[in-house]
Amino acid sequence: MFVKVCGLSTAESVQAAVDAGADAVGFVLTASPREVTPEQARGLLAGVPDGVAAVGVFRHEPAADAVATARAAGLEWVQLHGHRTAEDVTTVHDAGMRLIRAVTMGAAAEEFGDLGEEVLLIDAAVPGSGESWDYASVRAKGLGGRKWLLAGGLAPENVAQAAEAAAAWGVDVSSGVESSRGVKDLALVRAFVNSAKAAKD
Ligand SMILES: O=C(O)c1ccccc1NCC(=O)[C@H](O)[C@H](O)COP(=O)(O)O
Numbered sequence: 318m319f320v321k322v323c324g325l326s327t328a329e330s331v332q333a334a335v336d337a338g339a340d341a342v343g344f345v346l347t348a349s350p351r352e353v354t355p356e357q358a359r360g361l362l363a364g365v366p367d368g369v370a371a372v373g374v375f376r377h378e379p380a381a382d383a384v385a386t387a388r389a390a391g392l393e394w395v396q397l398h399g400h401r402t403a404e405d406v407t408t409v410h411d412a413g414m415r416l417i418r419a420v421t422m423g424a425a426a427e428e429f430g431d432l433g434e435e436v437l438l439i440d441a442a443v444p445g446s447g448e449s450w451d452y453a454s455v456r457a458k459g460l461g462g463r464k465w466l467l468a469g470g471l472a473p474e475n476v477a478q479a480a481e482a483a484a485a486w487g488v489d490v491s492s493g494v495e496s497s498r499g500v501k502d503l504a505l506v507r508a509f510v511n512s513a514k515a516a517k518d
Contacts, residue, residue: 320338320339320340320341322342322491323491333506335364337507341394346386349499350498370393373396395416396419397419398444402432416435417435418434419444436466438468455467466487467480471489472509473508473512481517
């Protein structure tokens, strides 16, 4: 099970995620209580070893702007929320970067198609809100064989059940490992990664 921990803003939370075995860490580079500057993200990147994906997260920014900001932060991956096109995917790849494309569960059917991104992320209506949804319903999207992350309202206590219900390739969390909005709880970060890694693939 691929595990991403998102919305990290301190060296301690990065270390907790990495030490627990997270495969990816996310830095929010768009308006959010979790927002970090590119300079802060670059500093946090120092705690991310090779083999762990460091992801810059964006919402409505044009793909070219997201790429420029992520590059300024030294990140290799971008995660783009909002409606995206095959041209956006090309923009990211032509810049030599890697892409997680995020769609909300309620999006139109064509949004779930393969636009060439490396990883798809299926989220709640509002990213980073901690809202849960009917995870099993994603099975109807026919994502078998794709690399995709389940997100929205996951937490240490529900991640294993949710991932199994959805037949997820991986999981992503932010709110469910926080003590208050934007403040990561290190014990919850560890518990989440452990629970997700123990979940049935
Ligand atoms: O975290 C944010 O505030 C945020 C703002 C704008 C775009 C994306 C954002 N976060 C993305 C994520 O953290 C994850 O992809 C996911 O939505 C986490 O959801 P949750 O665990 O329910 O907080």
